[in-house]
């Protein structure tokens with residue numbers, strides 16, 4: 001996983017709440033067996049509309065998505081995160097994320113930043129007025145900065161450390177082999193097994 | 198301080214706990230399907246890792262599988278490639294797989310419980326958000342992403358930060374015509390699609406205790422639609438009776454030891470929940486959705502709401518967008534909404550009781566002209582049971598299509614889809630834009646409402662069938 005320290009880029013205002021993962025990447029894209037090549041599926045239905053924000057020339061190349069509350073609800077598909085990353089997004093800002101989506105994004109190095117809706121509103125206004133305005137998402141300082149806006153955000157220390165170091169969860173867990181083996185040794189015999197029927 | 202049910206199950210699975218770090222939890226059962234696993238197996242292969250516990254892992258094919266002509270090669274090459282990838286991965290890594298055509302094949306959340314693999318006090322994960330279904334047994338069961346699928350394959354554990362706990366107590370008794378589906382749709386409408394965010398919901402109270410295991414699964418299945426990580430119901434005699442004798446249920450001395458443990462799986466009297474909600478079951482009625490998220494629902498007797506009537510600005514905006522997409526106008530009675538398609542199936546309502554309930558409404562009646570009705574059993578076992586009870590005949594005699602098991606029109610990854618602008622009454626769990634096919638419009642309903650809607654051609658409950666001479670229930 002790529003480490004995330006700080007990122008500065010243009011922001012894309014997505015004025016929609018409850019954006020579910022079916023919207024982020026529709027089901028027919030889920031048939032792919034790789035982790036890349038999802039960029040054209042991102043918000044596929046909405047992108048047919050020339051007025052949709054991603055289609056506007058002034059927002060091309062944006063890397064920070066600023067979305068309404070309850071972003072990433074619905075299906076657990078990690079493809080939603082890959083699609084956002086394949087398209088070029090490095091961070092998503094919203095007042096509230098669905099849990100599974102948030103977990104998935106942090107595991108892939110896509111930073112999800114929770115800010116109050118009021119700050120999201122100010123970011124929307126700023127980048128709508130000036131699409132070239134830059135937004136900095138700083139994980140070291142845990143702060144989002146843009147012209148006239150400085151907002152601190154929270155992220156638990158462990159998740160932050162993993163992102164900053166770009167650490168892969170599996171290798172970290174494999175260091176716990178002894179604890180896992182000792183747990184396995186004390187599991188009761190009545191626990192289900194998929195083999196012995 | 199006392200602990201809730203979720204806390205007890207959590208504590209029993211902690212492999213390692215350290216200050217400032219997520220707990221490392223042991224996973225008892227890992228279910229796989231073709232859609233969310235290929236990239237995980239690929240990751241293992243690249244890192245030279247193996248599947249740690251193939252004996253705690255089970256795969257089925259469900260999302261892409263066709264429901265017609267299953268003996269012919271799958272027409273869509275991309276779907277076929279995904280199924281073939283799962284077969285290849287399972288063979289290479291030694292994972293048990295129930296492919297299309299196998300007698301144990303079906304929707305992953307129907308297969309686990311019916312094999313007796315889903316048991317009280319276990320941790321169950323799957324790369325699928327409706328894993329919450331398994332919580333009906335008092336298991337801590339939740340959906341995970343593909344990176345976590347890879348993590349569980351490699352280590353049989355997951356690092357997790359604790360969830361918050363919410364109790365939803367359902368007082369009173371459900372009126373006769375009201376089902377578990379109506380109950381959960383009403384709960385979601387009440388707490389909202391984000392209301393359960395970060396929580397494990399524990400459903401309890403007299404109305405929950407009276408539910409069958411299958412009805413409990415319907416309730417827990419849709420916990421995710423309220424934003425919750427998981428839903429749980431404390432195991433009781435109903436749970437034990439359902440499990441006893443199933444292929445993977447414990448036997449002999451193991452059964453006794455297991456039941457003794459399962460009986461301890463109740464929240465302590467002094468356990469404290471982070472949030473509590475109380476619902477009066479007796480006040481509920483058949484419920485349908487009018488919008489594009491499962492929280493946008495109302496009793497069938499009401500009308501499409503006016504977006505301006507929502508206090509919250511973003512809800513009101515969402516309602517406006519939803520009505521536009523759904524092609525509905527505020528004030529229109531829900532009963533006047535005409536449908537082209539009726540879908541009975543999915544991991545929410547594709548089990549035998551659901552089929553019985555739809556069949557009992559359809560028996561001796563006919564699907565309205567111009568309406569297509571698809572009945573898709575949740576698994577091959579459910580299908581076989583239905584055939585044994587003659588339910589398939591009831592459906593086909595009424596003019597419905599009796600299909601092969603799978604996810605089917607729940608998400609339309611196979612050919613079973615709505616055409617743009619088409620409208621369905623569906624017993625599935627998501628009415629998102631385009632979920633059942635691009636431009637398709639979905640109303641979530643119970644199996645009974647689905648059947649009555651098929652007969653009348655517009656959203657309806659069995660009570661609306663004027664030939665109210667109640668037909669003989671089938672298979673009861």
Ligand code: SF4
Pocket residue numbers: 259260304305306325327543544545603604607608625626
């Ligand atoms: S039936 Fe629907 S909700 Fe259930 S696993 Fe299949 S696609 Fe997902």
